[in-house]
Amino acid sequence: MSLPTWVWVVTVVGFAVVIAFDFWLVARNPREPSFRECTLWVAFYILLAVGFGTGLLFVAGPRYGGEFFAGWLTEYSLSTDNLFVFLLIMSRFSVPRRYRQKVLLIGIVIALVLRGFFIAIGAEAVSRFDWLFYVFGAFLIYTAWKLIAHEEEEVEFSENLALRTVRRVLPATDRYHGASVLAKVDGRRVVTPMLIVMVAIGTTDLLFALDSIPAIFGLTKEPYLVFTANAFALMGLRQLFFLIGGLIDRLIYLSKGLALILAFIGVKLVLETLHHDGVSWAPEVPIAVSLGVIVGTLAVTAVASLVKTRMDRARAAADVTGASARQPAEID
Numbered sequence: 001m002s003l004p005t006w007v008w009v010v011t012v013v014g015f016a017v018v019i020a021f022d023f024w025l026v027a028r029n030p031r032e033p034s035f036r037e038c039t040l041w042v043a044f045y046i047l048l049a050v051g052f053g054t055g056l057l058f059v060a061g062p063r064y065g066g067e068f069f070a071g072w073l074t075e076y077s078l079s080t081d082n083l084f085v086f087l088l089i090m091s092r093f094s095v096p097r098r099y100r101q102k103v104l105l106i107g108i109v110i111a112l113v114l115r116g117f118f119i120a121i122g123a124e125a126v127s128r129f130d131w132l133f134y135v136f137g138a139f140l141i142y143t144a145w146k147l148i149a150h151e152e153e154e155v156e157f158s159e160n161l162a163l164r165t166v167r168r169v170l171p172a173t174d175r176y177h178g179a180s181v182l183a184k185v186d187g188r189r190v191v192t193p194m195l196i197v198m199v200a201i202g203t204t205d206l207l208f209a210l211d212s213i214p215a216i217f218g219l220t221k222e223p224y225l226v227f228t229a230n231a232f233a234l235m236g237l238r239q240l241f242f243l244i245g246g247l248i249d250r251l252i253y254l255s256k257g258l259a260l261i262l263a264f265i266g267v268k269l270v271l272e273t274l275h276h277d278g279v280s281w282a283p284e285v286p287i288a289v290s291l292g293v294i295v296g297t298l299a300v301t302a303v304a305s306l307v308k309t310r311m312d313r314a315r316a317a318a319d320v321t322g323a324s325a326r327q328p329a330e331i332d
Helices: 005-028 035-059 062-092 097-128 132-149 161-169 193-217 223-234 237-243 254-276 287-331
Strands: 182-185 188-191
Touching (some): 005 097, 005 223, 035 062, 035 237, 062 193, 062 237, 097 132, 132 193, 132 254, 193 254
């Protein structure tokens, strides 16, 4: 998939225009968005990604179109899992609810820029060293096992190196000054917690990309598809944060679904690398199969999670009702 430079330029400028418009709306009226607003924005970004992928199907063919959709769905599901940590960061830094939109948007922009550098480095590396695909595959399988083995552990937020460096190098205040990232305290210019939490979200997302980037390289080797799938997955994540704030706790099997997807991609990556290295028994997995596994796993995970949480709530309500009915007899 050889693309002229102008395609990259137009793509990056297009993403920048959409994000700039989104930022203008947030800066103009800082507040917590309504459910209807979030629904419309999430639908807009999903339709934008679907439209882009459909265009690829017609222009570049079903192979690249399918690789984009498989990569986008994988990155979107992994990015959705990041919302758990974003929520912890927001609580850790006590971000005022009306400014959470701005924090998320800037943090996501930082994450997108950092992922862009990470993707460029990864694309150059895998083009020079084929054996890296074995490393990626093994890492994805290990990550999948770790997700299942440690799924009961409580997720905690810990400050990474970049965040600790910002705290140590820049003078900071513990007080928020509206939505400003800089403030003057006692005649001295300092950074506010707004900047700290933006850096926290952006750099923490990059740590999560350590498994999502190898995962998408297991679905497509095209840097353009890797970048656009990541960009579409991150855009709209802000609105999704507010839209499924209560629903996210009900997706109890999400980590198992993600583990299965990562394990599948890891095995696929190893098998295809063996195939290209001349191992006759190692098959190549068609992108249609990959797309079917990803979509099917996400669908089953979501339905099973919602059914399980509904049954648990009904059982808990029945226990409360039964306890209330027995209470008078016990008193007598």
